[in-house]
Amino acid sequence: MRILITGGAGFLGSHLSQRLLNEGHEVICMDNFFTGRKRNILPLMDHSDFELIRHDVTDPFKVECDQIYNLACPASPVHYQYNAIKTIKTSVMGAINCLGLGKRVNARVFQASTSEVYGDPSVHPQTEGYWGNVNPIGIRSCYDEGKRCAETLFMDYHRQNGVDVRIVRIFNTYGPNMCPDDGRVVSNFIVQALQGRDITVYGAGQQTRSFCYCDDLIDGFVKLMNQDEAIGPINMGNPGEFTILELAEKVIQMTGSQSKIIHEALPSDDPKQRQPDITQARKVLGWEPKYSLEDGLKPTIEYFDQLLSAE
Numbered sequence: 128m129r130i131l132i133t134g135g136a137g138f139l140g141s142h143l144s145q146r147l148l149n150e151g152h153e154v155i156c157m158d159n160f161f162t163g164r165k166r167n168i169l170p171l172m173d174h175s176d177f178e179l180i181r182h183d184v185t186d187p188f189k190v191e192c193d194q195i196y197n198l199a200c201p202a203s204p205v206h207y208q209y210n211a212i213k214t215i216k217t218s219v220m221g222a223i224n225c226l227g228l229g230k231r232v233n234a235r236v237f238q239a240s241t242s243e244v245y246g247d248p249s250v251h252p253q254t255e256g257y258w259g260n261v262n263p264i265g266i267r268s269c270y271d272e273g274k275r276c277a278e279t280l281f282m283d284y285h286r287q288n289g290v291d292v293r294i295v296r297i298f299n300t301y302g303p304n305m306c307p308d309d310g311r312v313v314s315n316f317i318v319q320a321l322q323g324r325d326i327t328v329y330g331a332g333q334q335t336r337s338f339c340y341c342d343d344l345i346d347g348f349v350k351l352m353n354q355d356e357a358i359g360p361i362n363m364g365n366p367g368e369f370t371i372l373e374l375a376e377k378v379i380q381m382t383g384s385q386s387k388i389i390h391e392a393l394p395s396d397d398p399k400q401r402q403p404d405i406t407q408a409r410k411v412l413g414w415e416p417k418y419s420l421e422d423g424l425k426p427t428i429e430y431f432d433q434l435l436s437a438e
């Protein structure tokens with residue numbers, strides 16, 4: 128197949144590109160390089176089935192393809208809050224442009240949605256049936272509401288125009304190819320630990336997250352995209368739940384770092400707890416993560432260690 132990946136030079140997009148090339152597909156990577164990096168796709172550039180298009184998904188595009196994975200959108204709070212208006216435009220207009228193309232060329236369209244659609248959840252663990260608790264006017268809203276609107280568009284194009292869609296709600300995922308200055312917690316803590324700097328825990332560190340290793344998630348993406356049982360939205364993430372303080376301690380222990388934990392102000396609207404209920408993914412796709420937190424942190428620490436020593 129010929130497969131378009133928007134946001135293909137980002138963290139998840141680069142892993143997905145590699146995976147689809149390995150499976151023998153042609154990959155067209157579309158990216159505006161806001162948070163994506165050439166170094167992520169450098170190993171793919173010589174591949175005869177890989178093509179790169181520098182393009183912003185808020186502008187329409189025409190590409191002949193069989194499948195579209197829509198991943199374009201900054202994912203780290205630091206990056207998505209940098210230009211909040213652009214973030215919501217990317218989610219909403221990016222979705223419209225992907226769905227319009229999907230309709231035109233009859234391609235299946237996949238949306239990388241997020242656990243953020245649940246906001247600061249009052250249901251725990253979060254099931255797909257929960258409608259969420261999102262502040263519509265806060266500093267995270269450009270991302271959360273943009274992704275919620277994108278889901279609406281996906282379902283409406285499906286109902287109204289018969290576009291073939293798949294929607295995944297991704298819970299915090301980490302691994303090699305994340306930006307060292309990404310601002311997300313796993314990359315922050317590992318980089319701080321490797322550089323012997325203070326580990327910045329926001330608030331008391333009692334808020335929880337569930338961390339999924341990228342290879343597990345990409346397996347789930349491909350499974351969801353290539354079956355006809357379910358269109359989603361479907362949760363994907365690792366149900367193992369950790370406090371942010373526990374994560375900081377684990378990173379210090381695994382890196383053997385002398386770094387000290389310090390506490391900084393908790394950003395507003397920071398969700399207190401998050402854990403995916405993956406019953407649907409298990410049942411419909413036979414998918415569940417294989418990597419424990421330690422198993423996934425190991426290659427991630429190695430990646431950042433090599434990256435920092437090369438700088």
Ligand code: NAD
Nearest residue numbers: 134137138139159161162163183184199200202297299300
């Ligand atoms: P990332 O920031 O590494 O990747 C996003 C990519 O999209 C980058 O390459 C960036 O340059 C590109 N991009 C941004 N705006 C664009 C635009 N207007 N036009 C074209 N390209 C654009 O983040 P990631 O972690 O790889 O996330 C990929 C997708 O998965 C995002 O849609 C994100 O919302 C979603 N997601 C990720 C996580 C996670 O934990 N990693 C969790 C939930 C959802």
Ligand code: UDP
Nearest residue numbers: 204310311312313315327328329334371397
């Ligand atoms: N966090 C932290 N220190 C950091 C970065 C993040 O304590 O240096 C916290 C953040 O407040 C949140 C959690 O870690 O509670 C996860 O943050 P991240 O930005 O990775 O993702 P999200 O909040 O979108 O889940």
